[in-house]
Amino acid sequence: MDLDLATIAIVFAAIFVVELPDKTFIATLVLATRFRPLFVWIGVSLAFLVQTLVAVVIGGLLANLPKRPVEVFAALMFLAGGVILLRGAKKADEEEKETEEEFAHKGAATAVGLKAIAVSFSVLFLAEWGDLSQLLTANMVLRFHQPLSVFLGAFLALATVSALGAVIGRALLARVHLTTIRRVGGVVCLLLAALTTLEILGVVSAPHA
Incomplete structure (x- = not known):
């Protein structure tokens, strides 16, 4: 492949632009x-590795369904993602504080090494099932027919976002508002929805495997 x-x-x-304003960051x-950033990043990235693999497998299974319904489903998913991000943009900064409070006391603060990795893995693994980035990953398989790519x-996008969160998260948020990032993500999803719709109508050529 x-x-x-x-x-x-x-x-x-x-x-990247969808996940950066998400609660994962x-x-x-x-x-x-609470733990060493490297251990946190390893644990979170391992959780993303499993979740991305599952999303790609689901996308691959859906890709075997009749072409036209799958294309319509993909367009609707991109549209829904864009609307969700844009509608939630105004509340992004408020949700940031709520998320900090939610995760502030999860896991023992004294965890080190493999235990810190395990805590980080479990926290993100349980929190992120079915979130927007996972749904969009499955949708990308439907659109591009390139599961490995x-x-x-x-995965690289999710690992990068988690690395930014672990290393320079606080400094980054001081310079870039989550509201702005979420709006950018919403626009990207709407553009993908429009492009997929144009492909369904035959205005532009769809990508092939």
Whole structure:
């Protein structure tokens, strides 16, 4: 199965802007104030590895369904993602505080080494099932028909977001508001919805495996 660098780049960019304003970023930031950032990043990334694999497998299964309903479903999913992000943009900063409080007391603060990794893994693994980035990852498989490329793009984006949260999360939030990032993510989803719709109508050519 060949890798497509363009697909990896597109998926990376889309998942990155969708996940950056998500509670995952804040949760990683909070965990990194309690444990060593490296251990937090390893644990969170392992959780993302499993979740991304599951999302890609689900997308691959859905891709075997009749083409037209799948294309319509993909367009609707991108549209829903865009609307959700844009409608929630105004509340992003308020949700940031709520998320910090939610994750502030999870796991023993004295955890080190493998225990800190395990705590970080379990916290994110349980918190992130069925979130927007996971749904969009499955949707990207439907759109590009490149499961390996989608997997790499999505996982690298999620690992990058968690690294930013663990290392420079607080400094980044001081300079860039989550409201702005969430709006950018919403626009990206709406553009993908529009492009998918144009492909359904035959105005532009759809990507193939």
